[in-house]
Amino acid sequence: MRSSLSRRAFLGGSLALGATGLLAACGGGTSNDRPSGREGGSGAWSFTDDTGNTVSLDRRPTRIAGLNDAIASLWNYGIVPVASFGYTALADDVNFEGKDTSEVTEVGTTYGQIDIEALAAQRPDVIVTHAYPVDSSGKLDPKKPLYGFNDLDQQKLVGEIAPIVAIAMAGSATGVVDRTVELAKSLGVTDDDLAGPKKEYEAARDRLREVARKGLTVMAVAAYPSDGVHIAKAQDDPALRSYVELGLSYPDPGGSEYYWQSVSWENISDYRTDVVLYSLRAMDGDAMLDQPTFAQLPAAKAGQVYPWEFSSMDYVAQARTIDNLAENLERARKVT
CATH class of the missing domain: 3.40.50.1980 (Nitrogenase molybdenum iron protein domain)
Structure with missing residues (x-):
C-alpha cells in the first residue's frame, strides 16, 4: 500500500492513519453444502487473469469466494458467493444493498485481515480479487500483494486454499467491466442473463x-x-x-x-x-x-x-x- 492516500480506500474502503499518512478503498443465499448459484460443468475450466496467471480446474467452479468488490459484480450476474473479505462488512457496503447476505460467510471485514481457517472451511473452488496498478501506465507489480491481502505471505496462504483470479483495475472502466463479464461467462452466466443489465x-x-x-x-x-x-x-x-x-x-x-x-x-x-x-x-x-x-x-x-x-x-x-x-x-x- 502507498503511504499517501490510497485511491481504493478513498473510493469505498476504510481509511486509517499510518505513520506517514493515510493508507489504503441478485440471487438467493448459499450454504456450506450448496454451490454458489450455478451448476458446475462436467468439463474442464480455465481462465487467464490480468496478472497473466492461468487457472485450470477439472470442472467449472461453483463455490466462489473473494474480495467484496469482485464478488459484488458476480452476484449482480446471479453468482452468489460463499465467502467474502474486504475493507468493511457487507452490511456497510452499498454494493450489497438489497441482497440477503445472511448465508455468506464474512471472513474479513477490515482490509488485510482474513480468517484463513474460516475461508478454508467454506471450501471455495476459486477466489476472486482485483489488482491495482502502481503507476499511470497500468503496470502491475508482482512483488506487491493483490488487492485485499495484507502481504504476499497471506496471499500465498489463501492461494493454498483455492486458486486466485485477479481482474486489473486499470485503464478504462469499460475494459474492467468487459473483463468481469468474461469471468462471469466462464462461470456459467449466459448472454441471456446479461442482455437486460447490458441494455x-x-x-x-x-x-x-x-x-x-x-x-x-x-x-x-x-x-x-x-x-x-x-x-x-x-x-x-x-x-x-x-x-x-x-x-x-x-x-x-x-x-x-x-x-x-x-x-x-x-x-x-x-x-x-x-x-x-x-x-x-x-x-x-x-x-x-x-x-x-x-x-x-x-x-x-x-x-x-x-x-x-x-x-x-x-x-x-x-x-x-x-x-x-x-x-x-x-x-x-x-x-x-
Whole structure:
C-alpha cells in the first residue's frame, strides 16, 4: 500500500492513519453444502487473469469466494458467493444493498485481515480479487500483494486454499467491466442473463454522453479537515476515465504523483470547475462548504457539489452509478 492516500480506500474502503499518512478503498443465499448459484460443468475450466496467471480446474467452479468488490459484480450476474473479505462488512457496503447476505460467510471485514481457517472451511473452488496498478501506465507489480491481502505471505496462504483470479483495475472502466463479464461467462452466466443489465448500462452511458454536451468541467476529490484536498486524476481512475471517454471534462490538476494531486485548503481556490464530486468516505459536501476557501469556488457558490460514488465493475452497478451522476449533472449549469 502507498503511504499517501490510497485511491481504493478513498473510493469505498476504510481509511486509517499510518505513520506517514493515510493508507489504503441478485440471487438467493448459499450454504456450506450448496454451490454458489450455478451448476458446475462436467468439463474442464480455465481462465487467464490480468496478472497473466492461468487457472485450470477439472470442472467449472461453483463455490466462489473473494474480495467484496469482485464478488459484488458476480452476484449482480446471479453468482452468489460463499465467502467474502474486504475493507468493511457487507452490511456497510452499498454494493450489497438489497441482497440477503445472511448465508455468506464474512471472513474479513477490515482490509488485510482474513480468517484463513474460516475461508478454508467454506471450501471455495476459486477466489476472486482485483489488482491495482502502481503507476499511470497500468503496470502491475508482482512483488506487491493483490488487492485485499495484507502481504504476499497471506496471499500465498489463501492461494493454498483455492486458486486466485485477479481482474486489473486499470485503464478504462469499460475494459474492467468487459473483463468481469468474461469471468462471469466462464462461470456459467449466459448472454441471456446479461442482455437486460447490458441494455440498462448502455442507456446510462448514453444519458451521460448527452449531458456531457453541456460542457461542464468536473473535479472529483477526497477532502479532510487537516489534510487538505486530494484531487483525483481522471486518467488514473477507471470510472472517471470512462466518463471522459463519454465527453465529460475533468481538467488535469497537474503534479507528478500517481492518481492524486494534493492541495492545501488555502490553495484550493486555484482549482475552479463547474462541479465538484466528493468522496463518500471523506468530508461530505456540507462539511467542505464550511471551509471558507472551498466555499468561494464557483461550484460551491452554485450548489453544484455532489457525491462521487464507487461501485463494482459490472453492468448493474455501473448503470446505477452513471445514472446518479447524470441526474446530478443534468441540473447543473456552467458557472466558470
